[in-house]
Amino acid sequence: MKTDNQKAWFLVLPVLILVAFSAVIPLMTVVNYSVQDTFGNNQFFWAGLAWFEDMLGSERMWNALGRQIVFSGIILAIEVPLGIFVALNMPKKGFWASFCLVLMSLPLLIPWNVVGTIWQIFGRVDIGLLGYTLDSLGIDYNYTQGFYAAWATVITMDVWHWTSLVALLAYAGLQSIPDAYYQAAKIDQASRWAVFRYIELPKMRGVLTIAILLRFMDSFKIYTEPFVLTGGGPGNATTFLSIDLVKMALGQFDLGPAAAFSLMYFLVIMVISYVFYIVMTNLDKEEGGK
């Protein structure tokens, strides 16, 4: 059991200072901008909560938020079941297990803009295998023009990029199940489905929570991959929250609205993640209690 010790603060201090420098100061800058207005020349005026009201009434932000939620929902609905399915089929040990692990991790270590580039090339009708094949099959596919083609490509790209993360986590969970559980199930003549439902799934609950938490957070702040692939287009079809924000802050230099937008964006992620976190710590407790 843990002991009470206030001196532990000294051990945490370096992290505190470092993160304060790289998180608190910038965040205060954002707060600062969100309540001020400027007419250039570095002159700022108090604007109160006007920007927040502005953004809450802005259709643009709600649309981006809507697209973001749909996107995160779809990729979670695909990646989590697919990841579990792949994990169940992975070799348990030996050469082939390492072989699969290494190849599966590969997409995770590719710089995000290169992920965009890979799919940009792969999906092109003239030079890409995917685009060319679909085109020769007579399917009208063009991810820079068509709404559905753009969405399908962005989602396939994310599934390609991140399903392995879910699979690896689920695999780690499966590895921790003692053989005795399977033997007991065999004696009881349990069906494959029953083994999955009553042994494997409960044992994977902890790691799956982490997987969903990580995938949710990361998909909610996705920027680089769709930016390289579609640039947020066609029109605004794939303009997710981060893309919209960068457009506003660095493109149009609307600091006030962008800052207000940022804070609300951050708040949404924090609230949802806090719920996940509570669930996760409760899981940890339950497992510790056994």
Next chain:
Amino acid sequence: MTDQTAAAPGASSLPGDITADDANTKLKRGSRFNGSAVVMTLYLLFLLVPIYWLVNMSLKTNTEILGGFSLWPQDLTLENYETILTDPSWYMGYVNSMIYVIMNTVISITVALPAAYAFSRYNFMGDKHLFFWLLTNRMAPPAVFALPFFQLYSSVGLFDTHIAVALAHCLFNVPLAVWILEGFMRGVPKEIDETAYIDGFSFPRFFLKIFMPLISSGIGVAAFFCFMFSWVELLLSRTLTSVDAKPIAATMTRTIGAAGIDWGVLAAAGVLTILPGALVIYFVRNYIAKGFALGRV
């Protein structure tokens, strides 16, 4: 054939009979000639074909890429790689990326080690709040921080230096490192600490000589993740640099010129960014799964 389908968990409609059990045992023995092998082959193909296509493009000349469609290079050329490896403005991109990634990994692990120890061993005032606050930084969208970072590092004169990017990436890597290391440290029994103190070890000596070797796999995994997330990030590293510390990811945008996109060089540059990751994975392959579970298995 029954075995093959039964091994796949999706085939839940199958009656729970002996065949299902057999398939399960076979699966555990690591038999490769069943449905699992088919599923894995298909999945790995799905992962590798787009990467193969990039490699394929990188080995073609631009005339060949745009001239016709072929599944493999007809006229194999290393010209694209030559362009990159002989031009300092290209290959310095890789050097710059490596420098800030390594700096970031060292900084993150160094500060995260004592903090993770504190979280895994002691209760102290506000520990839970602090831990969650750290996690919120892992959740923070880089887009929110891009502009403030730019202003902060410009005002302290660190703009366009490697250390600026390394420090900026600490925003999400330090919380992650603390999270992973805490998970691994929790697995080390507390009795070891107590025995060492009774034996007269001071805290720093105990930590370096006894504790760190015990969690060396955890340190390796945490370092791998810091490396990975710093290596793949583009938005912050691009915003914080212009010339001297420009990362390879930003250099790649050069291939888009007035005359269109230089596909061959773009693909070759992409392939070269995959290599460091592939090398690092090989070294930590046995710990990857546990690492992705943040040490919590």
